[in-house]
Amino acid sequence: MKDSPIGIFDSGVGGTSIWKEIQKLLPKENTLYLADSKNAPYGEKSKEEIVRLSRKNTEFLLQKGCKLIVVACNTATTNAITYLRDNYDVPFIGIEPAIKPAALNSKSRTVGVLATKGTLASSLFHSTSENHAYGIQVLEQEGTGLVELIEKGELRTVKTRSLLKKYLDPMLDKGIDYLVLGCSHYPYLIPLLRELLPEQVRIIDSGEAVARQTKAILLERDLLDSYNGKVKHQFYSNTDKTVLKNLLHNTDAEIEVSYLDF
The missing domain is CATH 3.40.50.1860 (Rossmann fold)
Structure with missing residues (x-):
C-alpha cells in the first residue's frame, strides 16, 4: 500500500x-x-x-x-x-483551529478565531478552547459568506474585502494579536487579510x-x-x-x- x-x-x-x-x-x-x-x-x-x-x-x-x-x-x-x-x-x-499556539504566544491575552458556524458550534472546538486557552479571551467570529466567495474565485473583490473588514474590526477593537483561521478555505484570503490587519497581528492556519x-x-x-x-x-x-x-x-x-x- x-x-x-x-x-x-x-x-x-x-x-x-x-x-x-x-x-x-x-x-x-x-x-x-x-x-x-x-x-x-x-x-x-x-x-x-x-x-x-x-x-x-x-x-x-x-x-x-x-x-x-x-x-x-x-x-x-x-x-x-x-x-x-x-x-x-x-x-x-x-x-481544527490552531488555538493552542495562538494562546501560548499571545501577549495581549486576546485572540480571534474566524471560522464557520459548524466549527464554532462543535464540542471539539469548545473542548480545544477550554484545554488550551485558559486565561485567554477567545473572540469567535462566524465567517458567513466567505466560503461561497472563495468557491467563486472572489479572493480580492470589493465584496470580499468589505465582508472581511466587517468581521475583523470588532476583534481588532478588542485588541487581538493573533487571528486563527478556522476554515481550510480561509488561507486563500491571507494576502487580503495582511492588507486589512495591523502588522502586529499574526495569522495562524493549520496547514x-x-x-x-x-x-x-x-x-x-x-x-x-x-x-x-x-x-x-x-x-x-x-x-x-x-x-x-x-x-x-x-x-x-x-x-x-x-x-x-x-
Missing part, C-alpha cells in the same frame, strides 16, 4: 491549501483530492448532514484505494471525524501542522512512499473545475483535474 494515494476531501476547493502543504512536505506521495463544492459550505449544515457527506466522501476515496484520509475541512473534522475513525479501518488526519501529522502517521504505519518514479496528483470536483484549476495553476507538481458527477 505504500504507493497508494493519500486521500483528501473538503467541502470544496479550500482544502487545496492543505494539499499544498502536504505535497511540499511529502513530494514523493501520490494524492487524490475530492472537492465537494456542490455541497459547500458544510458550516451551515446539521451535524447529521455533515456526517452523511463525510461518509460519502470517505467511501469514494476508499474505493480509489487511498491509504490514509485527510479531512481537510474544519467543520467535517469537528463534527464527523470521531464517527469516521470508529467506522472505517484507515488512518484519518483531521484539521503545516496537518502535513507534519500526515507524515508522522505514515511513518508510524510504515506507509511512507519511497518510490522515485512519476508522482500522480488527481483532483475531482463535482462543480465547474475552473476555480480549482486556478488555485492550482502555480504549483510545480503535475496535476490532473476531472469533473465528477457526485
Whole structure:
C-alpha cells in the first residue's frame, strides 16, 4: 500500500491549501483530492448532514484505494471525524483551529478565531478552547459568506474585502494579536487579510501542522512512499473545475483535474 494515494476531501476547493502543504512536505506521495463544492459550505449544515457527506466522501476515496484520509475541512473534522475513525479501518488526519499556539504566544491575552458556524458550534472546538486557552479571551467570529466567495474565485473583490473588514474590526477593537483561521478555505484570503490587519497581528492556519501529522502517521504505519518514479496528483470536483484549476495553476507538481458527477 505504500504507493497508494493519500486521500483528501473538503467541502470544496479550500482544502487545496492543505494539499499544498502536504505535497511540499511529502513530494514523493501520490494524492487524490475530492472537492465537494456542490455541497459547500458544510458550516451551515446539521451535524447529521455533515456526517452523511463525510461518509460519502470517505467511501469514494476508499474505493480509489487511498491509504490514509485527510479531512481537510474544519467543520467535517469537528463534527464527523470521531464517527469516521470508529467506522472505517484507515488512518484519518483531521484539521481544527490552531488555538493552542495562538494562546501560548499571545501577549495581549486576546485572540480571534474566524471560522464557520459548524466549527464554532462543535464540542471539539469548545473542548480545544477550554484545554488550551485558559486565561485567554477567545473572540469567535462566524465567517458567513466567505466560503461561497472563495468557491467563486472572489479572493480580492470589493465584496470580499468589505465582508472581511466587517468581521475583523470588532476583534481588532478588542485588541487581538493573533487571528486563527478556522476554515481550510480561509488561507486563500491571507494576502487580503495582511492588507486589512495591523502588522502586529499574526495569522495562524493549520496547514503545516496537518502535513507534519500526515507524515508522522505514515511513518508510524510504515506507509511512507519511497518510490522515485512519476508522482500522480488527481483532483475531482463535482462543480465547474475552473476555480480549482486556478488555485492550482502555480504549483510545480503535475496535476490532473476531472469533473465528477457526485
